[in-house]
Amino acid sequence: MLRPEPSAWGEGTAGLLLNPRLGPELTAHLLAAPFPDLPDHLWLASSGTGGKLKVVALSRTAVEASARAVNTHLAATASDVWINPLPLFHVGGLGILVRAALADVRCAPLAAWDPAAFVREASAVVATLSSLVPAQVYDLVANGLRAPASLRAVVVGGGALDEGLRQSASALGWPLLRSYGLTEAASQVATAPLERPDASWLPLLDHVEAQERADGLLSLRGPSLLTGWMVFQPDGTAQWEDPKMNGWLATADRVELRGRELRVLGRADDLVKIRGELLDLAALERALQNRVSAGAIRLDAEPDDRNGCTLRIVAENSAAAAEALAALDLFPPYARPASVEVGLIARTALGKVVRPGGRA
Secondary structure, X not given: OEEOOOOOOOOOOOEEEOOHHHOHHHHHHHHHOOOOOOOOEEEEEEOOOOOOEEEEEEEHHHHHHHHHHHHHHOOOOOOOEEEEOXXXXXXXXXXXXXXXXXXXXXXXXXXXXXXXXXXXXXXXXXXXXXXXOHHHHHHHHHOOOOOOOOOOEEEEOOOOOOHHHHHHHHHOOOOEEEEEXXXXXXXXXXXXXXXXXXXXXXXXXXXXXXXXXXXXXXXXXXXXXXXXXXXXXXXXXXXXXXXXEOOEXXXXXXXXXXXXXXXXEEEHHHEEEEOOEEEEHHHHHHHHHHHOOOOXXXXXXXXXXXXXXXXXXXXXXXXXXXXXXXXHHHOOHHHOOOEEXXXXXXXXXXXXXXXXXXXX
16 A cells, blocks of 8 residues: 655545655554555554554545535635645645645645745746745744745645744744645645635634534544544554544544634644643743754653652753743743753654654
8 A cells, every 4th residue: 555655636646655754664653553454545554642652534525525624714726826835745735736636727846945945946837826834934033045936825734823933934934824724634624815815713614514512622524534444442452433523523623713714823732831830841842942043942841749840851962951041031930941962853854843742
């Protein structure tokens, strides 16, 4: 079932789209696993929690349902041109390929991420649409690169887009649209409208239903949802599961719903309790990174018998560590990090920082 990244979306497109950064041991486990026989399905890895990797089965029908909904939301026409800077083993990159195929328009791939090359290629092909992750937006802003005049919308997914970064990119002409999506839903679920790119409440795309559960977490239903997934344990054993219940997929994302608009608050597993107070680890990490320009940082929470948790900052170099030390005023006194250390920061293929335990 293993196949290389497809160059086009056509009949017979199926198989495992393998992330080359998984490493030889995990790749061997994947290739030896007893995957069920699901014709016309693609398998993509999703970020795991607690050391578990989940490989999601998406049917051709699901992927196309998502692509049609995105095309409708972006008012895509035959005159559009996509440029794809995302790998096809990522659902965002795969989604671009399918959207372009269904609309019968050109899709120009970028061989590897390079911010200057992306701008040059987008200008050369007169690209009108694209999609980026926040780390790529950061690279464009850090290099002071202006958007090609032809671009009319760039969907940003794969993580939360900080408002300060969005405003900096907007000043350089980048027409960014925040989005919320997940591999298990074949890409986007909600995306900012073209006429209000700065919206924090995101309209649900027309193919999906959403419910806010009693615990404040989001459940989704619609034709783009996964068929199921293979869950890999740390020892390499794997089991097939269908996580849906009565057609609904329960996510770990904290949200607010307002009619058919959604605002993402964070993930349930980003919440930590220190001295009885709940803190959003991801939000604190983003605020800290806004003050640290010399390199990436990661905020870890470690169990503490007295306080519940103790925070620790890991920086990828000494300059970033010094900037983090100077930004400790961001933290309430009871949650001040116990240490700032220089250490290795693992990243996904799209630049997202990976926390201990394997979760991006």
